[in-house]
Amino acid sequence: MERPETVTMLMAGLIRVIAPNPSPMTYWGTNSYILGTGEARVLIDPGPQDSQHLQAVLSALPQGTSISHILVTHAHKDHSGGAQELSQVTGAPVMAFGDALSGRSDIMTQLAATTEIGGGEGVDMTFIPDVLLKDGQQIETPAGPITALHTPGHMGNHLCFAWNNSLFSGDLIMGWSSSLISPPDGDAAAFRDSCHKLLMRPDTPLYAGHGALVESGHARINALLMHRAKREQQILQALKHKPLDLKTLTKAVYGNLESFTLKAAARNTLAHLIDLKEQSKIKAVPDLHEIPVFSLAENKV
Numbered sequence: 001m002e003r004p005e006t007v008t009m010l011m012a013g014l015i016r017v018i019a020p021n022p023s024p025m026t027y028w029g030t031n032s033y034i035l036g037t038g039e040a041r042v043l044i045d046p047g048p049q050d051s052q053h054l055q056a057v058l059s060a061l062p063q064g065t066s067i068s069h070i071l072v073t074h075a076h077k078d079h080s081g082g083a084q085e086l087s088q089v090t091g092a093p094v095m096a097f098g099d100a101l102s103g104r105s106d107i108m109t110q111l112a113a114t115t116e117i118g119g120g121e122g123v124d125m126t127f128i129p130d131v132l133l134k135d136g137q138q139i140e141t142p143a144g145p146i147t148a149l150h151t152p153g154h155m156g157n158h159l160c161f162a163w164n165n166s167l168f169s170g171d172l173i174m175g176w177s178s179s180l181i182s183p184p185d186g187d188a189a190a191f192r193d194s195c196h197k198l199l200m201r202p203d204t205p206l207y208a209g210h211g212a213l214v215e216s217g218h219a220r221i222n223a224l225l226m227h228r229a230k231r232e233q234q235i236l237q238a239l240k241h242k243p244l245d246l247k248t249l250t251k252a253v254y255g256n257l258e259s260f261t262l263k264a265a266a267r268n269t270l271a272h273l274i275d276l277k278e279q280s281k282i283k284a285v286p287d288l289h290e291i292p293v294f295s296l297a298e299n300k301v
């Protein structure tokens, strides 16, 4: 992976600043975007709480310009962590769907309350936006109108932002990797619904939270939907022979992975299993409240 320059002018009125937090989960680091051509600019995703990144964002602002709006795609620390400090420095309000727990589906709220479901990787529990954005809400900004789209799947409070002929897709749709869906924040059924919601909109390039520009949003979304459907089929196939637990299923579907990737793969597999159980395609024994054994719905265990 070749890391581009920290600050890049992607087109007139769009600057990308890459945070110094590269990792296997964040690729070359978090992308912060600065939108607009006037004196006041809009920032999408402050990135992690990191003074070096904060400085890079402020230095990337052309002389005589300032930030008037801070939009946050979701409350993961690598996106929202720097929001408060940037807001203090610039005076701009932080705008998002809600705090880290908002927008969760009923099943995930229930699982989080009643089970040891795990998850919670990188969640920013301290995140409190100044302004709450609703699904479909148009924000009038000096960079022009921006529409907030509630798109849970990677996280319940995830928003994508539509601006001119572009969509800022956060961690929902990325080019370099499929998105981590780790319950209870991640929700496979919500991910599918969010994908279909974006497919109802015109096809535009995507500016993701990590990695490079995706030229065709629709092509990438369709590829990711196919990828998930294939994983689902692999799980059902593996369960044809006998009931299996999560660990064995993850290995059956993903093959042998190194431990870090295996952990993420197990979270994605769990998301599929909850989704399949919700659709009554599989059973979990004793149930999802323990570490269960999964089987096809028609099997007797």
Ligand SMILES: [Zn+2]
Residues within 6 Å of the ligand: 074, 076, 154, 155, 171
């Ligand atoms: Zn994230």
